[in-house]
Amino acid sequence: xxxxxxxxxxxxxxxxxxxxxxxxxxxxxxxxxxxxxxxxxxxxxxxxxxxxxxxxxxxxxxxxxxxxxxxxxxxxxxxxxxxxxxxxxxxxxxxxxxxxxxxxxxxxxxxxxxxxxxxxxxxxxxxxxxxxxxxxxxxxxxxxxxxxxxxxxxxxxxxxxxxxxxxxxxxxxxxxxxxxxxxxxxxxxxxxxxxxxxxxxxxxxxxxxxxxxxxxxxxxxxxxxxxxxxxxxxxxxxxxxxxxxxxxxxxxxxxxxxxxxxxxxxxxxxxxxxxxxxxxxxx
Amino acid sequence: xxxxxxxxxxxxxxxxxxxxxxxxxxxxxxxxxxxxxxxxxxxxxxxxxxxxxxxxxxxxxxxxxxxxxxxxxxxxxxxxxxxxxxxxxxxxxxxxxxxxxxxxxxxxxxxxxxxxxxxxxxxxxxxxxxxxxxxxxxxxxxxxxxxxxxxxxxxxxxxxxxxxxxxxxxxxxxxxxxxxxxxxxxxxxxxxxxxxxxxxxxxxxxxxxxxxxxxxxxxxxxxxxxxxxxxxxxxxxxxxxxxxxxxxxxxxxxxxxxxxxxxxxxxxxxxxxxxxxxxxx
Numbered sequence: 070x071x072x073x074x075x076x077x078x079x080x081x082x083x084x085x086x087x088x089x090x091x092x093x094x095x096x097x098x099x100x101x102x103x104x105x106x107x108x109x110x111x112x113x114x115x116x117x118x119x120x121x122x123x124x125x126x127x128x129x130x131x132x133x134x135x136x137x138x139x140x141x142x143x144x145x146x147x148x149x150x151x152x153x154x155x156x157x158x159x160x161x162x163x164x165x166x167x168x169x170x171x172x173x174x175x176x177x178x179x180x181x182x183x184x185x186x187x188x189x190x191x192x193x194x195x196x197x198x199x200x201x202x203x204x205x206x207x208x209x210x211x212x213x214x215x216x217x218x219x220x221x222x223x224x225x226x227x228x229x230x231x232x233x234x235x236x237x238x239x240x241x242x243x244x245x246x247x248x249x250x251x252x253x254x255x256x257x258x259x260x261x262x263x264x265x266x267x268x269x270x271x272x273x274x275x276x277x278x279x280x281x282x283x284x285x286x287x288x289x290x291x292x293x294x295x296x297x298x299x300x301x302x303x304x305x306x307x308x309x310x311x312x313x314x315x316x317x318x319x320x321x322x323x324x325x326x327x328x329x330x331x332x333x334x335x336x337x338x339x340x341x342x343x344x345x346x347x348x349x350x351x352x
Numbered sequence: 353x354x355x356x357x358x359x360x361x362x363x364x365x366x367x368x369x370x371x372x373x374x375x376x377x378x379x380x381x382x383x384x385x386x387x388x389x390x391x392x393x394x395x396x397x398x399x400x401x402x403x404x405x406x407x408x409x410x411x412x413x414x415x416x417x418x419x420x421x422x423x424x425x426x427x428x429x430x431x432x433x434x435x436x437x438x439x440x441x442x443x444x445x446x447x448x449x450x451x452x453x454x455x456x457x458x459x460x461x462x463x464x465x466x467x468x469x470x471x472x473x474x475x476x477x478x479x480x481x482x483x484x485x486x487x488x489x490x491x492x493x494x495x496x497x498x499x500x501x502x503x504x505x506x507x508x509x510x511x512x513x514x515x516x517x518x519x520x521x522x523x524x525x526x527x528x529x530x531x532x533x534x535x536x537x538x539x540x541x542x543x544x545x546x547x548x549x550x551x552x553x554x555x556x557x558x559x560x561x562x563x564x565x566x567x568x569x570x571x572x573x574x575x576x577x578x579x580x581x582x583x584x585x586x587x588x589x590x591x592x593x594x595x596x597x598x599x600x601x602x603x604x605x606x607x608x609x610x611x612x613x614x615x616x617x618x619x620x621x622x623x624x625x626x627x628x629x630x631x632x633x
Contacts, residue, residue, distance in 0.1 A: 073507075078475050079427040081506065082459045082468075090462065120505040123543050124571040130504035133572065138464050175463045178421045178434060179393040183465075219399025247400060287401045 073117040076108045081118070084108040088131060089138050092171035095131040142170045142183060149184040149213050152264045153191070153206045156272070165191065181217055184210060201272055204253045208261055208280065211249040212291070215284040218247035223285075223344035232349065238312045242305050245347040247284035250303050252277070258293045285344040292343070297324050298336045302345070356597050357559045359494050359527055361449050364414050364600040366619050368612075371605070375405045377612045382412060385619060389602050392419035392450065396437050410445050416560070416602075417442055417450035418529075421463060424483050424497065425456035425470040435490040442491065449559060451496030451529050454480070454517065471506035472516040477523070484524035496559045497521075498529035501537040501566075501575035513538065514552030521557040528554065530599075531562035532589045533581065537573040546588055555596045563589060563622060564604040578607035581618060589622065590629050598631030 076084065084107035088098035098104060099112060110118050115127040122130060143166045147154055154162045169190050175183055188210055192203025223245055232240065256278045263270045279299035281292045294302070297318040304317035318329050340346065354363050365386030370378065377383070388409055395406055409415065419438065423431075442450050455467040470476050488495055499517060511519075521528050530553060539546040565579030581589075581603070593599065603618045626632025 076508070078471065078473070078479060079459075081471060081508070082425075082427050082456060085468065086459055086462060086464065089464065117507055120507050122505075122541060122572070127504075129571070133503040133574070134466065134468065137574075138466055141465055175465060176461050177463060178431075179397045180465055181394065181397055215400070217398040217400045217402070220404060284400060287404065 074108050074110055076118070080107045085134075089135045090174045092139050092167065095128055095135040098135060099128070099131070139167060139170050142175065143167060145180050145183045146187055150187060150206050150209050152209055152261060153202055155264070156205070157202065165194070181213075184213075198272060201255050201257075204255050204257045205260065207251060208253075208257050208282070208291070211251070211282045212289045215247040215249060215282055215289045218284065221245045221247070221347045224341065224346045224348065226341075229341065239310055239351065241308065241310050241350045243347045243350055244302070244306050244345055245283065248306070248345060249282045250299060250306060251280045251282070252299065253280065256293070258291050261291070281345070283343055283345055290343055296321055297329055301336070302340070357527065357599075358556050359559060361527070361559050362414075363598065364416070364448055366623050367416070367600065367602045368615050368619060369602065369604050369606070370406070370409060371609055372402065373609050374612045375401065379405060379408055383612060383616060385413070385616065387414040387416060387448070387600070389416045389418050392417045392438055392441065393421050396441060406445065414448045415445050417445070417447045418498075419450070419452040420465070420467065421457055422452035422487065423457040423463075424452060424454065424487065425476065425480050426459055427479070428459050428461065430483055430486055432490065435487055439491050442493070449496050449527070450491065450493065451498060451527070451560075453498045453500045454520065455500045467500040469500070469502040469504060469506070470516075472509040472511040472513060474510065477511070477516060477519055480520055481524040484520070484526050488524070488526065494525065494527050496527040496529045498531050498562065499534050499538070501531075501534040503541055503572060505542055512552065514549050518552060518554045521554055527559040528557045529560045529562060530558045530592060531564070532592055533562065533564045533566055533585050534575060536585045536588055537566050537575050540573045550588070550592065550595065558596050558599055561589065561592060561599045561601045562604055563601060563618065576607050577604045581621070586621065586625055590625050593626050593631045594629045598626055601626070
């Protein structure tokens, strides 16, 4: 209790955090009721809490921290969402990122996960392209997620050969943790490929698409799927046995049973080469 | 490896912060650096490539863990789950030592992901010392805590930063990571004399040194870790190496990260500077 406002360590810390986490700069943060609750100090008397320096006022010194807080979290979003940033344009991205930071103070220990909710934040904006940018952000974020997801060595060709034929109908194929499956309302994977190739395609019209993102070794791979193989993988990921997963492949698509069965070996071979399957379990 | 600190921790030589942009280079070239420092939190929640690279690197180099979220000065309760995760990682990687910063990063469960200054008061000192002791019991090793760069001073402070650090390290029996650039930045920002600051530091508690670049904002210096070390900091570094008898040194580069060779060149300067004052390599 040694400053003129009688603030102890706890009050001082809560006050400073309330000023900064408003994300609106030190001057406005200082006026916020949350800050005033802990130390009822205005700009005129701020020097009684924060000393001025020879070159900066008390408010300017507080502003250094207020600015760094927002900047660091915005940079985190910039790293996770480079294509969203490029296509939104810098002014709009910065405005949205700053708004996100204001609305989403972090409680995380690592910044790796800070941007997780940015996609849903974009989707919820009442703007015509909000849904598209939400989908694009979901896909960009998934690459970050599988990068950090725990390692699980996928089944090898030798593992596959050891599986008895009679077990196939009831077996459960467990997918690796570093895998994400998406059903989008836009062809976002194709769009992302074009962007990464240096093109600048027009924002696409609504069209269903299905995407697999999986890490093989150290690198994330993205693959646009047809609906049937998406449904099969989705069912496997949900824990269904292979037989039920294949049945799921017939839902919502135009493939007949024979057509589907004819293509299953090709799909499974492709997925095995991508490192999609982790292990088998008895159902 | 010899030791010249009161904790018996080894002199590791000259190291670099392990950063993801350098993963390919490090795991293919295996550069001639003595050790690597990792940002603890980046490896607590990631099981992917960072974890795999760390496993590869630890087989060839000593590793030091340096955290940013311990929030030792916070008035929130200590996060024992976090401490246990830190200990598990430290045990798994068999780190040479581990540490964090003399700061707080948030209250009410929030994390600002920034290193906020502590008011240097008797109240804060008691609080921080108690928390360090508890943390060290959980971690079963000394904490090596770094002086953070600061941009404001609380009017309520009654102790100088160096006095706070001296009493904190002695009363909690923790070690000090002296960031030489932070000494320069904070002294500039607060109008303090860096020489006076250094003479107040308990050098027998210093286990490790940090070197980094900063940005000159005209009215203040900002600790960006995004530029070469400036000459004034090299001067302080030579002085610290002389005063301490030579400590494990790490070059940090965290923004606008250049090619690994640029960081290595800074490290070579640190070796040369140490040799020049008779304490290296």
